[in-house]
Amino acid sequence: xxxxxxxxxxIERTRDQYSALGYPPYTWVDNPENAAFVPLTKPLAVSKLGxxxxxxxxxSGQTAFHFKDDFxxxxxxxxxxxxxxxxxxxxxxxxxxxxxxxxxxxxxxxRRCVAEGLLGALNTTAYxxxxxxxxxxxxxxxxxxxxxQRLLDDEVDVALMVPV
Amino acid sequence: MSMSSAMSxxxxxxxxRAVYLDYPLGHTAGRADDSAEQMAIMRDTLRAFETxxxxxxxxxxxxxxxxxxxxKDRVMRPRPRSAEDDTSDDHEDDRVERFDTPQYQTxxxxxxxADGDCPTCVFLEDAP
Numbered sequence: 001x002x003x004x005x006x007x008x009x010x011i012e013r014t015r016d017q018y019s020a021l022g023y024p025p026y027t028w029v030d031n032p033e034n035a036a037f038v039p040l041t042k043p044l045a046v047s048k049l050g051x052x053x054x055x056x057x058x059x060s061g062q063t064a065f066h067f068k069d070d071f072x073x074x075x076x077x078x079x080x081x082x083x084x085x086x087x088x089x090x091x092x093x094x095x096x097x098x099x100x101x102x103x104x105x106x107x108x109x110x111r112r113c114v115a116e117g118l119l120g121a122l123n124t125t126a127y128x129x130x131x132x133x134x135x136x137x138x139x140x141x142x143x144x145x146x147x148x149q150r151l152l153d154d155e156v157d158v159a160l161m162v163p164v
Numbered sequence: 165m166s167m168s169s170a171m172s173x174x175x176x177x178x179x180x181r182a183v184y185l186d187y188p189l190g191h192t193a194g195r196a197d198d199s200a201e202q203m204a205i206m207r208d209t210l211r212a213f214e215t216x217x218x219x220x221x222x223x224x225x226x227x228x229x230x231x232x233x234x235x236k237d238r239v240m241r242p243r244p245r246s247a248e249d250d251t252s253d254d255h256e257d258d259r260v261e262r263f264d265t266p267q268y269q270t271x272x273x274x275x276x277x278a279d280g281d282c283p284t285c286v287f288l289e290d291a292p
Contacts, residue, residue, distance in 0.1 A: 005233040007171040007186055013240040020255040031178040037219035038180070044210055055192070061276045063285045064266035075284040086269040090260035092190040098269060100196035109193065109206045118210055142288050158213060161166040161179065162192050 029136045042157065050123040050156035051078065052147060054131030055097055055104030055164040056089035064088050065130035071138045073129040073147060078122050082108055091132045092164050104164050123156050131163055165213055167192045174222060182222040183209045187229045188239065201227070 014026050040047070058064050058074045065072070067090045076085070085105065087097035096103045105128065113119040127147045133139050151159055165181040168174035169192050174182050185192065185205060194202035205225060212223045229235060268274040 005236045007184070008236050008239050009172045010170045010189075010240070011172045011176065017240050021257050028173065028176050030176045034178060034219035035180045039217075040213060044213060055190075058273075059284070060270075060273050061282075063277050063280070063282045064268045064273065066264050066266050067260065067262040068264035072285060072287045075286065077284075086273055088267045088269055090262065090267075093188075094190065094269075096190055096196040102199070102202055103191045103193055103196050106193040106202060106206060108199065109202045112199075112203060113206055113210065118207065138288075138290060142290065146286070146288055158165065160209070163166060163168065163170075163174075164189055164192055 027136075029140075040158065044119055044158065045117055046120040047157035048121040048123055048155065049110065049119050050151045050154060050159045051105070051107065051110060051126040051162070052151075052159060053105040053126065053128045053162045055092075055128075055162065056087050056094075056130035056132075057097075057101060057105045057128040058086050058088065060084050060086055067130075067132065069134055069138070070130055071133050071135070071143045073127050073143065076105075076107075076126040076128050078107055078111070078124055078126050089130055089132060089164065104162060106162065110160075120157075123151075123154050125150070125154065127151075165209065167209060168222070171222070178220055180219045181212060181216045183212050184222050184224045185227060186224070187227070188235055191229075195229075 011028050018024070018026050056065050057076065059076055059080065062074050064086070065088050082101055085101040085107070087094050087101060087104065102108050107126065110119065110122045114122050127150060129143065133143070165183070166174060166179040168182050168184045169187050169189055171184050174184065187195070194205045205227065208225050216223065266277070268277070
């Protein structure tokens with residue numbers, strides 16, 4: 001495929017960037033223990049998938065994310081037209097996401113998977129937040145459990161997380 | 165399942181299942197306006213749901229952003245403040261300022277949300 005270089009090590013580059021700017025090192029979350037692994041209980045073709053995206057997606061009419069440890073989330077109706085979706089984030093180039101939100105929030109792609117029978121259903125609500133949250137504690141103790149509970153309440157069978 | 169374009173970060177976060185797409189950040193599920201490739205990536209992702217059998221597995225997807233990987237050299241490289249002296253330790257911080265007010269994509273979005281009434285926005289409380 002013409003690849004000549006290994007994957008970009010963003011942990012290392014962030015360390016280098018912070019060091020060059022004179023900041024103390026950024027502390028990444030490190031989870032050495034594996035998460036619980038739950039085998040699929042039924043084929044995807046009859047499963048309901050929940051989409052979670054951290055690319056800063058909101059719908060026109062909703063309050064946008066701010067850039068200072070915003071750990072709120074947005075409910076996104078997955079039946080809405082894609083041109084109502086917006087992207088805001090401080091830490092990545094938004095050009096592609098604003099032209100085609102599917103690059104970080106594959107809503108049309110998943111709708112097509114349902115239409116083609118690869119998936120049983122797409123949960124009618126997707127959950128979107130902006131991943132530039134410096135407090136790992138707020139994510140671990142508040143945001144992640146809140147979204148996990150929503151997915152349980154929605155009775156999704158599988159969850160797809162799309163981070164940036 | 166987590167998609168990923170940042171292998172080291174996803175390894176550290178350690179989700180039960182992951183697929184890795186070696187694209188620049190901001191294209192976790194494919195490139196813009198290429199629904200055929202987005203669909204191929206999603207097919208591979210869904211297949212990984214069914215093939216991954218051990219926690220912490222990351223499947224590398226067989227796509228390349230461009231014929232060479234030159235884009236990787238430019239990612240998050242701090243620019244020296246002085247163009248004349250690129251050996252200087254004085255670097256320019258070109259990161260976006262951390263505004264604490266909503267950052268709308270368009271003025272129309274800001275106007276549409278101006279009344280502050282957003283029942284589909286969930287603002288969580290931090291523990292006291």
